[in-house]
Ligand SMILES: Nc1nc2c(ncn2[C@@H]2O[C@H](COP(=O)(O)OP(=O)(O)OP(=O)(O)O)[C@@H](O)[C@H]2O)c(=O)[nH]1
């Protein structure tokens with residue numbers, strides 16, 4: 124059989140009849156060139172396909188929620204469990220952040236005492252929430268009618284704790300360009316119209332410190348500890364000086380924090396430091412020492428506000444993946460990118476560009492703050508803000524197919540708050556006469572969030588709801604394992620190219 128019978132297309136590639144030797148040479152050269160171009164195109168297509176497959180095989184998760192909802196803490200849990208080496212390398216660097224958190228609390232107390240000594244009037248009740256479903260007025264605080272009894276001892280403590288201000292400035296400088304003081308502002312649930320880069324607040328004597336790039340910040344002190352951070356103007360000696368001053372102030376800090384009249388003043392001024400972020404005053408004995416090393420729990424509780432968007436990569440071990448269970452191998456789904464965002468209103472306009480191509484949203488709704496208001500907008504109840512935000516996220520067309528995971532967070536604080544007498548129905552009238560216990564509150568709020576999801580989702584979608592306290596690393600590890608496997612399972616289902 125000839126070539127044409129074997130290959131019907133051979134007729135198109137056969138040499139022309141009566142081809143001269145020169146024509147043949149030219150034809151062979153041309154065919155070789157065409158093959159080279161064709162092979163290159165094939166290679167490029169193959170590489171593009173591989174890149175697309177790799178890109179599609181990467182799992183992308185976005186952490187959303189208002190400021191102080193626990194997004195960065197959830198990320199820390201992920202990294203502690205699944206990126207152990209990087210987590211360990213950063214551990215020492217968190218010491219500076221925790222020391223700064225501690226000093227901030229002390230300075231807040233000193234300033235509050237000063238206001239009391241100066242006779243500065245109590246902050247008036249802030250305006251009521253505009254919503255008719257929430258009542259943001261604070262209930263009367265215990266101890267409001269107690270007389271204050273501040274004396275020379277308090278003046279003396281204030282004097283002796285003065286050097287902490289210098290340490291605060293030093294720590295801030297040392298933590299570097301990645302951090303800055305922040306204040307509030309910005310309207311709209313996604314902070315629309317808030318074009319400016321952050322900056323502002325904070326009410327009730329609290330001040331906060333933000334971080335534009337965790338890595339920058341954490342590398343700063345670490346480099347300083349290693350004596351290599353000339354750019355940040357510091358040697359480890361100067362670094363140790365901060366620790367030295369803090370250690371030498373330990374007894375005075377304890378005296379201040381455990382003083383009964385001081386507690387009365389804090390109550391009168393409605394300053395509940397033990398409920399606020401970055402609270403370490405009950406750990407002074409352990410932390411205000413020369414050889415303090417942060418524990419995992421300390422790092423979870425450390426507070427550093429996120430500014431902008433932070434991206435973290437986690438490479439899961441093949442053995443720790445569910446891939447084997449579903450009969451898949453290779454690198455599919457092992458690489459994850461987690462995006463941590465700043466949650467205050469001025470920063471929310473930056474979220475939307477990240478919605479595209481996201482596999483799952485982990486939305487943090489702190490449910491203990493049913494009686495609190497947004498720092499950046501004191502007219503808005505924090506729980507109400509979470510409902511509005513959840514509504515907007517669930518209703519986003521870009522996220523129509525995204526798996527939604529809701530963490531009803533800060534359950535530990537909810538328990539403490541309910542135990543101390545705060546009543547949910549006082550702030551959320553629709554709660555009605557239901558029992559004011561944590562289980563009922565969690566159940567009620569979970570249903571509310573579920574209803575919103577159902578109403579707002581453009582099409583039915585996969586969703587999961589968890590009651591969490593993400594500072595509890597052990598319980599969170601279990602939750603994260605379930606979350607990871609659920610996200611991966613959905614990702615595999617949608618992976619039509621595998
Ligand atoms: N007690 C308790 N504290 C929590 C919990 N979750 C977070 N926190 C603390 O709340 C503070 C704020 O948490 P972050 O994770 O920094 O909050 P965020 O959502 O990242 O806030 P932004 O970066 O401002 O958007 C930290 O000091 C945490 O340790 C929780 O479940 N229980």
Ligand SMILES: [Mg+2]
Pocket residue numbers: 194195196427428429463464465466
């Ligand atoms: Mg954060």
